[in-house]
Amino acid sequence: MDFAFDARTEELRAKLLAFMDEYVYPAEAVVHEQRAGLDSPWENVPVVEELKAEARRQGLWNLFLPDSEHGAGLTNLQYAPLAEIMGRSPQIAPTVTNCAAPDTGNMEVLAQFGDEAQKKQWLQPLLAGEIRSAFAMTEPEVASSDATNITTHIERDGDEYVITGRKWYISGAMHPDCAVFIVMGKTDPDGADIRRQQSMVLVPRDTPGVTITRAMQVFGYEDHYHGGHAEVVFDHARVPVANLIGEEGGGFAIAQARLGPGRIHHCMRLIGMAERAIELMCRRAVSRDAFGKALARQGVVQNWIADARVAVEQLRLLVLKTAWMMDTVGNRGAHTEIQAIKIATPRTVVGILDRAIQLYGAGGVSQDFPLAELYAGARTLMIADGPDEVHQRSLARRELKKYL
Structure with a gap:
């Protein structure tokens, strides 16, 4: 390597x-x-x-x-x-x-699974930055950490699909340029294979029956940069059958294909967040005195900074190894490594940001510095794209399989 x-x-x-x-x-x-x-x-x-x-x-x-x-x-x-x-x-x-x-994940889905008409109508404007998009999978009424639990119905009626369900924390949905949702729901809710019950369809935002009921906050932040997060109701919303992405029953597989790159992208950015936190810690430590000497000379602060540097270097190597494996053996071949970075990176970066906030005192939780907002984003990633515990369960099973 x-x-x-x-x-x-x-x-x-x-x-x-x-x-x-x-x-x-x-x-x-x-x-x-x-x-x-x-x-x-x-x-x-x-x-x-x-x-x-x-x-x-x-x-x-x-x-x-x-x-x-x-x-x-x-x-x-x-x-x-x-x-x-x-x-x-x-x-x-x-x-x-x-x-x-x-948008990144949605563009990847359209590039990999969309037909030519879908690419022309939605992918090209997304690539050009002319529109934004949202991905609608998570639901408030079920444990969405298990994607097979989703209850939104996608029922065929002639040449149309009828979508009924309620989603929440739908990133990007509040943005005024959001033009389309990729919606995951069940086309075959009684199918024998629970991973073939789901499908994905493209639903234009202005489709009758689509209602954004409210914006969802994350630790009190509205996350404007990602277009916010919304609760969205689909009340018998109708779209042409041509809006199906891939094939009926392919939604779960498409979701997994979408989330693999998304997970590593999040972990890559998290390392950058940790680097920003270390920089801010060092600047604060050399500029403030407490109990007769600079914070930079306090042993506990030195330990925080040293531990943060060691952790970031470890994480970066693991993420780079994962990226290399994805390039050489594919996402499936790098499954263990993707899960490992998704477990390790958010929780480690949350710890680094927590120490940085502590070092800044009241300023750390204020709007005057980026630490509080960075913390909220990093902590959320212990849930988003699969909670830590789901990845731990899967990774442990894979490890134990060698001995069973």
């Missing part, structure tokens, strides 16, 4: 680092100021739109998509250090480079 950056990765890293320094970090405070002056918290923020145009001009656009026909054509190993850099400002950088969830 050779994790040295190749020439293209080095070139993109240099461009992205310069873009972050010149545009992204200075925009963090501007975004909050501009949003406060908007009529709706979900409106497009002018500085974000400006940065999108600049990122596209510099070729820092759609870096996540390995499909060279539609994206940058980077391998997972090439994209990993770029996603890490974006993770240092996760509220802005992924959005302005068109590398933000849930």
